[in-house]
Amino acid sequence: MEWGISLGYNKRAKSINIKIIRSFTIIIVLTILIIRVFINVSFESAFEKYVDQSNKSEVNHLVFDLKHIYKDGDWDIRTIKALGEDAISKGIALKVYDKDEKLVWSIFEDEKMLSNNILKKINDNMEKVEKGWNDKFKEYKGRIYDDNGKIVGYSYIGHYESTYYMENDMEFFNIMNKFMLFIALIAIVGIVIISLVISKSISSPISKVSKMAKVIESGNYKNKLEYTSNIKEVDELIYSINKLADALNDQEKLRKRLTTDISHELRTPLTSIKGHLDVIIAGIWEPTNERLVSISEEVLRITKLVNDLTNLSKLDIGQDKLEIENVNLAELVKNIVYNYEIEALDKNINIDYELKDIEILIDKKKFSQAIVNLLTNAIKYTTDGGSIYIKTYKDEKYTNISIRDTGIGIPKEDLKYIFERFYRVDTSRNSETGGIGVGLTIAKHVIELHGGFIEVNSDIGKGTEFVIRI
Ligand code: ADP
Secondary structure (H helix, E strand, O other): OOOOOOOOOOOOOOOHHHHHHHHHHHHHHHHHHHHHHHHHHHHHHHHHHHHHHHHHHHHHHHHHHHHHOEEOOEEOHHHHHHHHHHHHOOOOEEEEEEOOOOEEEEHHHHOHHHHHHHHHHHHHHHHHHOOOOOOOEEEEEEEEEOOOOOEEEEEEEEEEOOOOOOHHHHHHHHHHHHHHHHHHHHHHHHHHHHHHHHHHHHHHHHHHHHHHHHHHHOOOOOOOOOOOOOOHHHHHHHHHHHHHHHHHHHHHHHHHHHHHHHHHHHHHHHHHHHHHHHHHHOOOOOOOHHHHHHHHHHHHHHHHHHHHHHHHHHHHHOOOOOOEEEEEHHHHHHHHHHHHHHHHHHOOOEEEEEEOOOEEEEEHHHHHHHHHHHHHHHHHOOOOOOEEEEEEEEOOOOEEEEEEEOOOOOOHHHHOOOOOOOOOOOHHHHOOOOOOOOHHHHHHHHHHHOOOEEEEEEEOOOEEEEEEEO
């Protein structure tokens, strides 16, 4: 458990829907901007090149056609006018002078309004396309020859120096821009719809799981979330939540059973002690040695129970540092066996052992507790006349301590739970044997602290073998 964590929600936390829609929209807007910049750079320069090219070819045509404007010793004004009007519609201004530089024809004279309008329109359009457009007008002077190759005059062909777009170019340019805007809008609307669908598909299972977690939080552990999404992580979350509910349910059951067990375990010896004492105080019984020993045994039972609980709480708070020393395993086991032989003899159980002389680095007190727990279990769960066999030996990997009994055995389905705290195989069969289901929990923890583990094999009705491997 971690302390100091604020259990409130982060007020700035946003719903998954908003987060996804926001991120997707940012991505698409950035993409559109990048495409836009790319198009500006690549498309517009290609378009400019094309427009330049076609404007140049218009000028070339005009220059070619000017060869036919001086015929039979005179200017063909009609043709000049036709060419000049056609040229101005393409942004090109034509002026014709004779060989004495006297004006023959000029679009600015003949079609003053039209030419000014067209050139102004081009200028206005270009201002819109390109801020600070260079509106310098440039004129090129060319010679005009008669049929004999004699110079008869000069042509002045003028147009804007920078690239300029005519009406149809502008139209194409605007359509392209509108088209791109349209695509961008469609993309944004599309992406908002897609992100809504995606976020919904993620958020709705998550909110189902979170509702389920709230149900669990309220203590309703039996509920299960019978739902599968199509998202692996969410399914894993549902699976974990269900597992958590199961675990909490088990814990709850254990807790309830523990309360009953502990009160039962305490009440039985206390009732017996009180009964004995009441009768002795009333003067009905003499406080004989035998009766006092019986009272003392009951007190011992309570002490053991309290000790078990103390050991268990030490596991919980991690107060279990090892005090390692070099110990002779054979001697340690032998001493333990001596202490419990009487208990075994009371049940007519024979304890045999085969102990190798092994030196081992352990916390003597704690390690002994683990062996004692296994041995007292073996005695507890072996019927009268049975036997217990203890062996210590080394193999390539481990030092082993095996405690085998010919007792009642443990059902296969219970084997995986017996090391859990407060787990008892069959409460009814344990009622006379005492214990609250923590002996194996403590033993397992102590052995694991030493870097080892406990294995168990059992045959119901035949017996059980616990092996400490370290
Ligand atoms: P308890 O205090 O009930 O003995 P333990 O944690 O020591 O608790 O053991 C858990 C359960 O495992 C016991 O209740 C018992 O049913 C079973 N068990 C442990 N050791 C043996 C054994 N040697 N033979 C049969 N059953 C055993």
